[in-house]
Amino acid sequence: MVQTRTARRAPQRGAPLRWGTLVVAAGLMLSACSGQAGFAGTVDGARAGASNGVTTTDVGSATDASRTLAFDMSIRVANTYVTPKTAVPTAVEVWVGAPGAGKKLATVPYAQVSNFFAPEMLDPFGQGIGDGQQRFTVTYYAAGATAASRPIGDESEPVSTGLKLTLVVAPTDPTNADPDQLGAASQLFADALGSGPNNAFKSATLPKPPAGHAVLLLNALALQGRKGMTQGSGGLTPSTTDGKCLPYFEFDSAGLGYSGDLHDMTSDVFQPFGGTSNLVYPVEPGTQVRINQLGTDERVSDTCAKKPVLAAFDPKLTAGQGAYGLMYGPDLAHARILVIPAG
Known part of the structure; x- marks a missing residue:
């Protein structure tokens, strides 16, 4: 399954995506003019969750704004984001919450992809996961974000044990970009399906290859x-x-x-x-x-x-x-x- 959306808009599900209106693991980066390949590096994300489905991290005082719970699934983030109007390549930070009131999970340089890591939720009071909290949400910021920074986009999906997703961050169409030249488009690909009643993905993004292919x-x-x-x-x-x-x-x-x-x-x-x-x-x-x-x-x-x-x-x-x-x-x-x- 593939999903596409622009920052802070509801994702499209199901139907194939149509032409007319843009997604990174260790891979090959190749030049259109030379055709020569160089290996794109990977960056570390947050550590994966424990086998019981939830791991508490950054435990501090009774109230700790950076305390989180890690879900028992994995995501990675690919960064093809440039500023929509000026096309400046930009590293992207992946946050749960926001700078000053959350936790940074990864920083992804331009044209690279993070390792897989567990998405997390904020748990400042140590209350654990309650009803209606079976979704993860990550928010994207340009690198160097502060509490005053505007996000460029976000992604929120149901949590499913064992689910593996590749999230792609890309620029919006520059003809539709906002005056502050921010805003990201995003897609996600299902690498492996999860289990449980909360599973929103019925098939992986890629079909089974034909024999020998x-x-x-x-x-x-x-x-x-x-x-x-x-x-x-x-x-x-x-x-x-x-x-x-x-x-x-x-x-x-x-x-x-x-x-x-x-x-x-x-x-x-x-x-x-x-x-x-x-x-x-x-x-x-x-x-x-x-x-x-x-x-x-x-x-x-x-x-x-x-x-x-x-x-x-x-x-x-x-x-x-x-x-x-x-x-x-x-x-x-x-x-x-x-x-x-x-x-």
Whole structure:
């Protein structure tokens, strides 16, 4: 399951995300102009929760504003955030609560992803988890936040034992950004499903790979509204170095998962990825993948045969593996991609 939202708006659930309107584990960061790869580092998050489902941390006096409880699930945060108007790459802090009245769980540099860590809730009086508190909430701030800082976004989801989520923080569309040039868009991917009645995720984000293949989700949320990806620009589709289009997995009739079928790339009906729309593609291990952009009234086969907008890269996936490929950057011409193995 994939979720997309803009800061402090209700998340969209279920239906596949559509083109028109942008998500990091240790992975590959590749240049659109050179095609050379460098490894993106990881940063430490908070420690994981104990096996009983809740761990008390930072225990202090009878009333302790930084006392928290850790839930028995895991999240990690990928940062593709730049200031929406000025496109300044920005490290992101992940908080439970707020600076001065909460606890910082992780700091994630730009174009990197944190390790998995347990989300937490504030418990200043040591009362434990009560009814109606089976959700975690994290709030995002630009690095160096103080009590006077405005958040750039947040994420709140039901807690489920064993659930593993990848949360992506990206800039909002700059044409819709607020006057203070803040605001983040976000998506989340379900790496592993949880258990219990509170489980809101019925399927993992990535489908089962076909025999002998890996699967790669492609996403360009961080480029929405930027030069080359403004309203009316063509969508994106991957190809191989010999100019062949990669087919994508078809959604099921309910739009809640995948049918198992691959799209017929000779069909007159075709869906690109871009904006808030993600698509998943089967990839043979060792395949070099390029990203092409559709031209006006152009057949997709012609699109895949022309010069790509993102040079060929090797996602370095083995058969049976899955990954998220997140395009990011100040604009399409200077885009990079971070490939994150599913957790």
